[in-house]
Amino acid sequence: MIDQLMERFYKRKAPEPDSCNNAINSRLDDINWEEEIKSDPGLRKQINDYHPNVRERVRRKYLENGPCQPRTIRFPMTEIGGVPRRFVPEWFDEFRGWLEYSESKDKAYCFYCFLFREKKDGGYEAFVKNGWNGYHRKERLQNHVGNVGGSHYLAMKKCDDLLQTKQHIDVAFRDVSESAKKDYYTRLNGSIDVARILVKQGLPFRGHDESKKSLNKGNFREFRNFVEEQNPILRKAVDKKKSDNSLLIAPEIQKDIVHCFAKEVLHFILEEIGDDVFCLLVDESRDVSWKEQMAMVLRYVDKFGIVKERFVGLVHVNETNSASLKSAIDALFADLKLSLKQVRGQGYDGASNMRGEFNGLQSLIMRENSSAYYVHCFAHQLQLVLVAIARKHKGVSEFFTMISILLNVVGGSSKRRDMIRDINLQEMSKALGCGQLQTGTGLNQEQSLQRPGDTRWSSHYKSLKSLVDMFPTIVKVLEIVEKDKKDWKIRDQASNLLQYFQSFDSIFYLHLILTILGITNTLSLALQRKDQDIVNAIKCVKATKCQLDELRREKWMMLLDDVHGFCDKNDICKLEMEDEYIDPKKRRHKSGITNKHYY
Structure with missing residues (x-):
């Protein structure tokens, strides 16, 4: 998906400095400043609504014009609390430099906050966006100014800094040599290339220790160092002393680059829609x-x-x-x-x-x-059906409980997991020597009992399939654990598991549920296909119901043959289907039905 959605971005490099400057200048030239700059604060466009490349120019224009402070107009009266109130022009002198008045809105505004205050700051709505007309509470103006370090003070400080033209970014940028600019963009492209491959491969960026003495500084810095070694142009741009403070490898830079990737991907998706x-x-x-x-x-x-x-x-x-x-x-x-x-x-x-x-x-x-x-969601509905049936049937519910205990016993320690691998390898070697298994690419891979998820019943199918394939190995491991004298709790559980899984009941449930989950797993995978449509999904559900119905009506003998074959292979006592069924918990009472009827 990353390859498809970010193809355009992968081909794209950081623009050259001249192209950036030309783009900014053309954007500035397209603006009609006489129409854009409004004297009345109530009619102005908010600073954040301008493109970031032109905001500083807009602020300068407003600072050149100064705040809107009409003194000779007739200020209208507004009844507040039963008393007529109006804006007092003497406030312009008291709150010099920042207080503005909108004749169209009959409201007061803050000139400094309009230019630099953030939306999230308190007071933005009153003195920047909507205006203030609580003329009966003059102390509100004093509270707006606040203390040194407050939002109003910081906005005023930024206005003063903006008037210092020698400190502006564009002035400093013009003073930088062309070779320094090219080196900067070379370093930027190097960071973009490294971030691109990490995002594409889904790898983490940061390292535990990114200091200069660290032997592993994390994926981003290690990849960046590797790229520098392979790219002489980048290595030359990094080696210069002037690059010490602009290597463009800081965590903030990494986040900005990835954020640009994300915006580009979203733009591509929205463009498709x-x-x-x-x-x-x-x-x-x-x-x-x-x-x-x-x-x-x-x-x-x-x-x-x-x-x-x-x-x-x-x-x-x-x-x-x-x-x-x-x-x-x-x-x-x-x-x-x-x-x-x-x-x-x-x-x-x-x-x-x-x-x-x-x-x-x-x-x-x-x-x-x-x-x-x-x-x-059809796949979710299928999971709910399987969960409900498993809980409703006592025998099936008990079977899955014993499966859970089995996984805890045989997979509860690394020692027992290694034991499973070693015994399974020996069994597989014997089978290959006897010609019972075939060799080939992808065959006879190392197996283990996978712990199933609570909501993903396709994982139950994989667990039961592994249990069938590794049944002799699991039995031998349980026999070894049963003889362990150190942990009596695990020993008793292993003994109960051996007794249960060497019974005809458990083998019948194992094959029955494995057959059913094999059918439903095929349906689950079909329902989760990305190109699936509702019409075909309903057809898949109907086909699965037909398969289950066919299993019930016509494939009893086939299932029973599989169960008997498994019992013969693993030396488990079989039951004659025509004999009378004996309930293990009620051996003294006759059931009056045959084994075939019960199963």
């Missing part, structure tokens, strides 16, 4: 610090008719209720400049906060867009 429709896929997940996060994926068809699923955001949410998730989606859509009107489908799991008919996330979105139909 355009104004077309798409489906919204959302799921909740926790990170390693147990913070709730919402992962969002867009599913759409590109201009070549190919179905694509693209991850577009991971948003931290304080709560997982439907209202909080909806707000997070709205915020992310606003950043991506997408509309809920483009959504033609919603795909979530079966949690009530997601699929709730009245207050779930799907219902909140459908209130804004009735075409955003909700589809419960």
Whole structure:
């Protein structure tokens, strides 16, 4: 996916200094300053709305004009608390340099804060964006100024610094020689190349110890040093003394480069979608610090008719209720400049906060867009069915409990895991010598018992398949553990496991469940294909139901033959199907049914 989405960025290098300067100058020349610079603060465009390359020029223009302080106009009266109030022009002298008045809005503004204050700072809304007209509370103006080091003071200091033209970046940049500029861009391209390969391979950037004496400074710095050794031009640009403070390898630089990669990938995805429709896929997940996060994926068809699923955001949410998730989606859509009107489908799991008919996330979105139909994830539904059946049937539930205990006993220590590998290698060597196994590429790989996941029943299928393949090895390991006199708890568990897994009951359940999970695992993999559509998914579900029905009606003897063959191979006592079934827990009571009827 990285190869496809970042192809354009990979081919791209950092622009040359001349091209950057030309681009900035052309952007500046396109601005009509007479129309852009407004004297009235209530009619001005906010500084953050300008492109970063032109903001400093805009600030200079406003500083040249100075604050808007009309003194001769007639200030209108406004009734506040039953008393007529108005702006007092003498305040211009008292709060010299920063206080402004908007004749169109009849409100006061702060000139310094307009030029440099951040949106997140307190007082931005009142004195920059909306204006202030609480003329009955003059102390509010004094409070706005605040103490040294406050937001207003820092904005005023930045205005003073901006008037010192010798300290400006563009002046300093013009003083730098052309060779120094080229060296800078060479170092920048070197960092971009290293970050590119690390992102593509999904490797971490930082190292535990990145000091000069460290033997392993982390992937980014080690790769960067390697590139310097192989690239004489980069090595020459780095060796110069002037590069000591601009090597462009700091963690902040690394984050900025990766952030640019992410923006480019998102731009490519949004360009593919355009104004077309798409489906919204959302799921909740926790990170390693147990913070709730919402992962969002867009599913759409590109201009070549190919179905694509693209991850577009991971948003931290304080709560997982439907209202909080909806707000997070709205915020992310606003950043991506997408509309809920483009959504033609919603795909979530079966949690009530997601699929709730009245207050779930799907219902909140459908209130804004009735075409955003909700589809419960088919693969998740399949997992829920398997979990419900496994819990409902006593024998199956007990079987999976014993599987869990088996995994804890044989895989609970590195010693027993090594024992499994050694015994399995001996068994495999014997089978190869007897001609029972074939040799070839990809055959007879090292095996181990994989611990299944609670919500991924395809992992249960892999665990049971490994148990069938390694059954003689597992039995020998349990026999060795059973003789261990040091740990009586593990010893007793191994004894109970031997008794259980050498019974006809466990072998029957093992083959029955393995057969069923083999059928459902094929369905699960088909449902998770990226190019899967709803029509084909329903056909896959129907086909699987037919397979299960055929297993019930016509493949009993085939299953029984597999069970008997396994019992013969591993010296396990078989049951005659026509004999009377004897309940192990009620041996004195006759069941009145045959083994065939019971199984």
